[in-house]
Amino acid sequence: MLFNTTGLLGMLHQLRLTPTAIDVLSVMVAHQQPGGSVAMNQSEIDEILGVGQASMSRAMALLVERGIVLRSGGGRGHRYALNPAVAGYESQTELEKEMTQLLSVGGPPSIRVPGYGKRPPKPGKGGLHAVA
Template sequence: MLMTTTGLMGMLHELELTPTAINVLSVMVKYAEPGGAVDMKQAEIDEVLGVGQASMSRAMALLVERGLVLRSGNGRGHRYALNPAIAGYSSEDEFKSEMSKQLAVGGPPPILVPEYQKRPPKPGSGSLHAVA
């Protein structure tokens, strides 16, 4: 059984992920090795989900942009891994060892939460109403 390092599910709504991206992340978490390596190509994840190549590519790009998924390699040779901060580990010792390695190089890559996009209302643009 893998131990996870964060309450990722509790922050999903803040990351503004699409339903497809959430599904892709779920598949990656399910098939990830301890430490976060995911030995699947996008096409293999798509086989599980059946969302199509374009949707799959957009979802993966969003996960990479948010920092939840790390991508290495180029072209068709991409390899994927979960961010070490959200990966599962076989034991507490494995988790501590990986976090020590990450801290030695400045910490795990950040998970990026989109900034507030809607402007707050202008002062005085609305009136207060008393509730009886």
Template sequence: MSLINTTGLFGMLYQLQLTPTAIDVLSVMVKHQDAGGNVGMKQAEIDEILGVGQASMSRAMALLVDRGIVLRSGGGRGHRYALNPAIAGYESQHDLQKEMDRQLALGGPPPIMVPGYAKRPPKPGKGGLQSVA
């Protein structure tokens, strides 16, 4: 089944500062998602596909959750995972629009957290780039 999604998130992965393992985990989740973004896999099942080990898997999943790309529900060993509705795949444009309308009525989809600068960007006019005629 081919799903459509709302955003060019994958074109901006570098801005999210994800580890290679987190990118691999996200790729598996995108491939195995149901329409609407639910991922019917546990961390151990994703690790079986990737073979990265429990500790690396946990760190990668925590990073994806911290960035808001992956949503986690449930507790203990019973966590359930879903992709953020803003990046999830949908069966049709109608389904996508219906979910975005629902999310907007709730205040918008959960934010995707892009890390800020490690240090301040340079001030305009203080060195940096010069225009060339």
């Protein structure tokens, strides 16, 4: 069992992820090493999901754009890890140690929640009405 810092599942709807991106994230969470490293490439994740290369690439790009997944390396040599704020750790002590270290250098990378695509509705005329 791995411990983590956030209730990521509770905020998935706010991140506006596609169903494929949610599936990719689920596979990554299930196969992560303590601390969030994922020793799988996109084609290995696609072997599990069977979504195809184009869908897999779009889903991974969205997860990276939102900051949930961190990508390093270049070309075909990308390595992936879950953001330390959502990664699993072997113990509460390891989690606290990692977060303390990250906080000393400015904190973990941010998770970017998209804003409104359009403005919220304007308030109606007449203000509030009491209901008897």
